Amino acid sequence: DQQVKQNSPSLSVQEGRISILNCDYTNSMFDYFLWYKKYPAEGPTFLISISSIKDKNEDGRFTVFLNKSAKHLSLHIVPSQPGDSAVYFCAASARETSGSRLTFGEGTQLTVNP
Amino acid sequence: SQTIHQWPATLVQPVGSPLSLECTVEGTSNPNLYWYRQAAGRGLQLLFYSVGIGQISSEVPQNLSASRPQDRQFILSSKKLLLSDSGFYLCAWSTGRQLQPQHFGDGTRLSIL
Numbered sequence: 296d297q298q299v300k301q302n303s304p305s306l307s308v309q310e311g312r313i314s315i316l317n318c319d320y321t322n323s324m325f326d327y328f329l330w331y332k333k334y335p336a337e338g339p340t341f342l343i344s345i346s347s348i349k350d351k352n353e354d355g356r357f358t359v360f361l362n363k364s365a366k367h368l369s370l371h372i373v374p375s376q377p378g379d380s381a382v383y384f385c386a387a388s389a390r391e392t393s394g395s396r397l398t399f400g401e402g403t404q405l406t407v408n409p
Numbered sequence: 410s411q412t413i414h415q416w417p418a419t420l421v422q423p424v425g426s427p428l429s430l431e432c433t434v435e436g437t438s439n440p441n442l443y444w445y446r447q448a449a450g451r452g453l454q455l456l457f458y459s460v461g462i463g464q465i466s467s468e469v470p471q472n473l474s475a476s477r478p479q480d481r482q483f484i485l486s487s488k489k490l491l492l493s494d495s496g497f498y499l500c501a502w503s504t505g506r507q508l509q510p511q512h513f514g515d516g517t518r519l520s521i522l
Contacts, residue, residue, distance in 0.1 A: 327508050338415075338499050338513030339453070346508050384452065394441055394458040394466060395503055397511055401452035 298322045299387050301400035308407050314372040316403050318385035321366065325387040329397065330359060330370045333382045342383075343370070375407045411436035415500050415514035423522050428473075428487040430517050432500030435481065440502040442483040443511060444475055447497040459483060460505060495521045 300319045308314045316330075326347040331339035345352040345359045345368070352359050358371045372379055382404050386397040412435045422428060434440050444456040455468045457475035465475050472491050476484045483500055497518055501511040 329510055331513075336497075336516070336518065338501075338515045341510040341512060344508070344510055390507060394443075394460050395505055395507070395509070395511075396443075396455060396458060396468075399453040 297401075298325075299385060299398045299400040301383075301385060301403050303403050304401070305404040305406070308375045308405065310377055310407055310409050311374045314370075314375045314379065314405055314407065316370040316372075316383050316385075316405065318368045318370075318400055319366060320368075320387050322387070322389065322398070323366070324389040324391065325398075326390050327388045328359070328361060328368050329386045329388075330357075331384045331386065331399075332379075333384060333402070339384060372405075375405075377407050377409050379407050380405055411502070411512065413500060413502055413512060413514040415498075415517055417517060418515065419518045419520075421520045421522060422490050424492055425489050428485070428490050428494070428519070430485040430498055430500075430519075432483045432485075432514060433481055434483075434502045437481070437502070437504065439480060439505070441505040441511075442477060442481075443501040443503075444483065444485050445499040445501065445513075447499065447516075449496070453499065457485070490521050492521050495519055 329344040330342045333339040343357045361368045382402040384402045386399045415432045442459045445453045459477045473487050499516045500514045503511040
């Protein structure tokens with residue numbers, strides 16, 4: 296049962312344009328959502344998060360949008376830079392979950408072309 | 410500031426050999442600790458988590474075990490490795506408080522021959 300889904304395995308964007316990465320979830324108990332960035336042979340790096348009481352959170356070039364009714368979140372990167380090329384994972388957790396466990400999607404490979 | 414260390418970075422082991430991967434966290438106390446595995450081209454699968462010394466929860470049945478002998482030390486072990494144990498193993502920590510992210514180490518690439 297894949298509770299967090301990233302349906303696009305890859306995305307290619309031109310430098311300077313917007314990158315939009317999407318994520319869907321099925322568990323209505325999820326109330327905290329995160330995006331991580333991962334380079335090859337490294338651990339994921341936390342990027343940005345949002346709690347379910349908000350519908351938008353912004354940090355520099357990164358903005359996360361949450362649509363609870365659609366059980367959908369997205370990460371916008373504007374403007375995209377070649378250094379943004381990496382695998383992006385979305386993750387979610389539920390307040391009542393023991394150990395504050397996260398459930399991850401399978402990732403989207405973003406390639407930003409110069 | 411908090412840091413997390415994992416070693417070794419890469420490991421090549423024969424089938425049937427034992428395994429011990431170590432993870433330590435500095436700069437925080439009583440963290441939640443996690444072991445994940447990422448198979449090639451896949452997402453992150455949670456293997457074990459711990460909310461305190463000696464407290465280990467397993468997420469999936471497997472050939473591996475975990476231990477937490479000290480507050481900021483988390484060890485992943487196996488008595489006899491299988492080919493299917495190959496993968497990228499990641500340790501992570503969090504404060505355990507609500508609405509806080511997990512922070513990952515740099516991982517161990519394990520290859521079983």
